[in-house]
Amino acid sequence: MIDPATLPAEPGCYLFSDEGGNVIYVGKARNLRKRVSSYFSRHDLDPKTARLVDAIAGIDFIVTDTEVEAFILENTLIKKHQPKYNIDLKDSKTYAYIHITDEPFPRIHVARGPDENGRYYGPFVSARERDDLLRLLKSLFGLRSCRRLPRRACLRAHIGSCSAPCIGRIGEEEYGERVRRAEAVLKGDIGGLIRTLRDEMAAHAERLDYERAMDLRDQITALERLRERQHVDRQKTYNEDIINYIRSDGTVYLMLFNVDRGTLAGKHQYTFDETEGFLEEFLARYYADHEPPEEVILPEPVDDAVAIYLSHLRGGKVRLVVPQRGEKKNLLDLVGKNVEITFFGDRIKLEELRRRLHLPSLPVAIECFDISHLSGTAMVGSMVRFYCGKPDRRNYRRFRIRSVEGIDDFAAIAEVVRRRYTRLKKEDGEFPDLILIDGGKGQLTAATAVLRELGVSIPIAAIAKREEEVFIPGFSHPLPLDRHEKASLFIQEIRDEAHRFAITYHRNLRRKTVAP
Numbered sequence: 001m002i003d004p005a006t007l008p009a010e011p012g013c014y015l016f017s018d019e020g021g022n023v024i025y026v027g028k029a030r031n032l033r034k035r036v037s038s039y040f041s042r043h044d045l046d047p048k049t050a051r052l053v054d055a056i057a058g059i060d061f062i063v064t065d066t067e068v069e070a071f072i073l074e075n076t077l078i079k080k081h082q083p084k085y086n087i088d089l090k091d092s093k094t095y096a097y098i099h100i101t102d103e104p105f106p107r108i109h110v111a112r113g114p115d116e117n118g119r120y121y122g123p124f125v126s127a128r129e130r131d132d133l134l135r136l137l138k139s140l141f142g143l144r145s146c147r148r149l150p151r152r153a154c155l156r157a158h159i160g161s162c163s164a165p166c167i168g169r170i171g172e173e174e175y176g177e178r179v180r181r182a183e184a185v186l187k188g189d190i191g192g193l194i195r196t197l198r199d200e201m202a203a204h205a206e207r208l209d210y211e212r213a214m215d216l217r218d219q220i221t222a223l224e225r226l227r228e229r230q231h232v233d234r235q236k237t238y239n240e241d242i243i244n245y246i247r248s249d250g251t252v253y254l255m256l257f258n259v260d261r262g263t264l265a266g267k268h269q270y271t272f273d274e275t276e277g278f279l280e281e282f283l284a285r286y287y288a289d290h291e292p293p294e295e296v297i298l299p300e301p302v303d304d305a306v307a308i309y310l311s312h313l314r315g316g317k318v319r320l321v322v323p324q325r326g327e328k329k330n331l332l333d334l335v336g337k338n339v340e341i342t343f344f345g346d347r348i349k350l351e352e353l354r355r356r357l358h359l360p361s362l363p364v365a366i367e368c369f370d371i372s373h374l375s376g377t378a379m380v381g382s383m384v385r386f387y388c389g390k391p392d393r394r395n396y397r398r399f400r401i402r403s404v405e406g407i408d409d410f411a412a413i414a415e416v417v418r419r420r421y422t423r424l425k426k427e428d429g430e431f432p433d434l435i436l437i438d439g440g441k442g443q444l445t446a447a448t449a450v451l452r453e454l455g456v457s458i459p460i461a462a463i464a465k466r467e468e469e470v471f472i473p474g475f476s477h478p479l480p481l482d483r484h485e486k487a488s489l490f491i492q493e494i495r496d497e498a499h500r501f502a503i504t505y506h507r508n509l510r511r512k513t514v515a516p
Contacts (some may be wrong), residue, residue: 010063013027036059253271
């Protein structure tokens with residue numbers, strides 16, 4: 001089973017499976033590592049969640065770019081796997097769509113899923129945004145929403161928000177043009193529609209038809225406002241697969257995402273030896289056992305014969321696309337991001353840390369120190385060790401501060417650093433490649449003095465909590481690290497673990513002190 005602490009601190013979905021490999025729970029998270037770790041660190045779980053945790057034998061995850069994407073993906077994965085421990089919502093199984101019916105005078109309304117004739121647009125994560133858009137389209141283009149055409153004008157016709165095909169106020173051809181314009185908005189082509197309306201407005205103004213020109217002006221204004229705030233996950237009418245990979249040391253690390261009509265539905269990952277033409281061979285072998293979709297997005301071109309072969313397998317045309325920009329390129333990059341995190345996440349963090357701290361070698365072993373106390377009482381120290389980017393919990397250490405009276409974090413840091421590396425020298429133990437100190441320049445100076453006193457030469461840095469500033473010896477100012485870049489986030493992760501370990505030890509000591 002994957003160690004939750006090794007999961008990425010990214011938004012996405014996590015899947016718990018049982019010993020038989022069956023998915024028993026699907027969840028979403030803003031931060032995958034924190035959310036999944038919480039299942040195994042809490043002791044106040046409700047009975048159902050406790051049973052879930054006992055049944056977990058495997059963990060998988062899919063990283064998304066945003067939390068909203070995670071919401072949509074979670075919904076799709078739950079419908080696909082029907083997990084035992086997810087809530088069964090009988091009346092609300094999917095996000096809603098905007099549906100335009102297939103009739104002489106099409107109706108526009110909200111629908112739960114594409115199970116009738118017509119065109120569907122969505123799904124919409126935000127019900128408020130969906131309803132606002134529906135209201136705008138109905139009033140802007142005068143589209144009907146009634147289930148059946150009435151025999152007399154309704155209230156919407158009287159107030160001018162419906163074109164009233166029911167009483168013959170508009171013909172089928174003109175109404176159809178309004179429907180096409182509404183669909184242009186739903187497809188995202190607002191810019192093209194605005195240009196068309198501007199041309200029409202100018203033509204009506206030239207003919208002195210100012211009333212119609214003003215109507216078009218109002219439509220253009222409404223569409224421009226909509227373009228500024230519209231964020232809809234648009235529905236596609238076809239399926240596609242997205243494939244991306246990374247080559248490293250003669251090995252190919254490849255991931256394939258299945259996209260079901262615009263919504264991410266699942267992933268597959270493969271590792272194999274790099275050979276000439278490996279991508280074409282993979283496509284031939286994979287799709288021999290899986291029906292090809294209408295479109296396959298790839299990071300590089302392949303031989304035209306591959307498209308012909310896949311089209312033969314599918315019994316219809318298969319497009320092989322190598323995008324350079326736009327939505328499809330973003331999807332390709334998302335798959336590449338998942339490959340990076342799944343196969344190389346820890347290596348990338350270490351490389352970035354080595355580069356940004358100007359270290360002489362990769363910091364494979366990192367030790368971080370923190371001090372915890374309550375107004376100077378029960379002062380304790382902690383040391384956590386990370387190895388190859390992951391917590392090495394067997395080598396965590398706790399310290400009761402012996403030589404410090406009152407509040408003196410500098411002296412406390414000096415004591416724990418001295419005790420740790422005096423012992424390693426005595427036992428001829430393995431020294432770390434990097435030492436991190438939770439604190440600012442004062443704590444760093446105290447720890448550096450101890451290392452100099454012991455004759456130990458190890459790169460050292462300190463991180464100050466308030467602004468997440470990183471200091472190294474010899475510099476009065478912090479390093480120019482952005483708190484959101486990979487190296488800084490990794491340092492914060494290690495520091496937070498040291499702080500958590502120190503706080504836990506401190507609380508345990510206080511409980512023993514107050515126990516009867």
